[in-house]
Amino acid sequence: MADLYAGGELLAEVVRNAVVESRHHGSVVVLDAGGEVAAWAGDVLGPVFPRSSAKPMQxxxxxxxxLxxxxxxxxxxAASHRGQAVHREGVLRLLADSDIPVSALQCPAEYPLSEDARDEVVRAGHGREPLFMNCSGKHAGMLRTAKANGWPLETYRDLDHPLQRRLTATIEELTGEPVGATxxxxxxxxxxxxxxxxxxGAFLRLVGAPxxxxxxxxADAMRAHPQMVSGEDPAEDxxxxxxxxxxxxxxxxxxxxxxxALPGVGAVALKVDDGGLRARLPVLAAAFGRLGVTLPGRVLVFGGGREVGVVRSVW
Incomplete structure (x- = not known):
């Protein structure tokens, strides 16, 4: 059972026979449509690294x-794509439209996150490539932006690069706070x-912008093309x-x-401290429940190939 209470603890799974499998600790904040805190648990003011949740702001x-x-x-x-064909082709278009070689991508060489896509590229004789990495869309956008401004492509990841300075300023403006660390x-x-x-607050600003x-x-691009943001696998939340x-x-x-965030409703941000993903969706659903919105937040637990339990939030 995922239990998030005022002390900030987020307890994870309890199977049907009520045996506790594991515990997670974390924090969550719920904002109303006006940006005011409607509910919270844990530390929602201390700095955390938002990882790929920062991509829409970037x-x-x-x-x-x-761009x-x-x-x-x-x-x-703005995606964390799964390396499926539609994603690979999209990244190649992003680069080709500005005559940027694929070799300019400086994200790590990886296999696609999608198992089917991984099998597909392996059968085609490919190994790990930067193109397949789930952040290659972001990196292609960074390269496109740098080239449009005549900025160096070779150093586009450097913190003092003109591109990264612009992105830092945007993040600080959208969140309404200085970055806590880099x-x-x-x-x-x-x-x-x-x-x-x-x-x-930043996500609420995106959906509420004119x-x-x-x-x-x-916001409109991500909502119109959600398959580009993640992937077509059934488990992609x-x-x-x-x-x-x-x-x-x-x-x-x-x-x-x-x-x-939902326009006219509010926004949610959460962090599971140990990085576990199973507690994330149930807590997200519980948080939106505070705003009167029902999200499908059911996460099943399997043992031996059969359903043996469910992750639920009791926050």
Whole structure:
């Protein structure tokens, strides 16, 4: 059972016979439509690394710096894709449209996260490649933005690069707070620590922005093309929930991070401290329940190939 209470603990799974399997600890904040804190648990003001939940904000920064792409490709810039054919082809288009070689990508060489896509590229004779890495859309967008401004491509990941300075400023503006710390994300790009309160506020600003704004453009692209944000696998929460809930903007991140917002309703940001993912969806559903919105938050536990339990939030 995922139990998040005022002391900040998030207890994870309890199977049907009530035997506790494991425990997770974490924090969550719920904002109402006006941006005020409606509910919270744990530390929602201290800095955490938002991982890939920062990508929509980075995409806004790229648009502000002159990135011009089609809507589906903008969704891919904000994505943690699964390396499926539609994602690989989209990244190649992003690069080819600006005559940028694939070799310019500086994200790590990886296999696709999708098992089917991995098998497909292996059968085709490929090994690990930067193109397949789940952040290659973001990196392609960074390269496109740098080239549009005449900035160096070779150093686009450097913190003092003009592109990264623009992205940092955008993140601080959207969250309404200075970054708490700066590190390096798994893809090699800079990663800024933020509060969950600031992260939720940024997502609320994206969905509440007027049409024609860069913030709204990113939100609309992700919601119109959720399959580009994550993937078509049935277990992909970002894709599935954005399709199920009209207007929902959702972006998960590694290590138990998720941020989401609904226009006119509110926003949620959460962090599972140990990085476990099973508790993330039930707590997200419980948080939106505080706002009167029902999300499908059922996560099953399997043993020996059969259902033996369920992860539930009792917060």
């Amino acid at each position: 995409a806004v920064g790229m648009l502000r710096a002159g 011009a792409v089609r809507q589906a490709e903008l969704a891919l810039v 590190g390096v994300d798994g893809c090699g790009a800079p990663l800024h620590a933020l509060s969950l309160r600031g992260l939720a 049409e024609g704004s860069h913030e709204r453009a990113v 970002d894709t599935r929930l954005m399709r199920a809930i009209p207007g929902l903007l959702l972006k998960g991140g590694a290590e138990g991070i998720a941020a989401a």
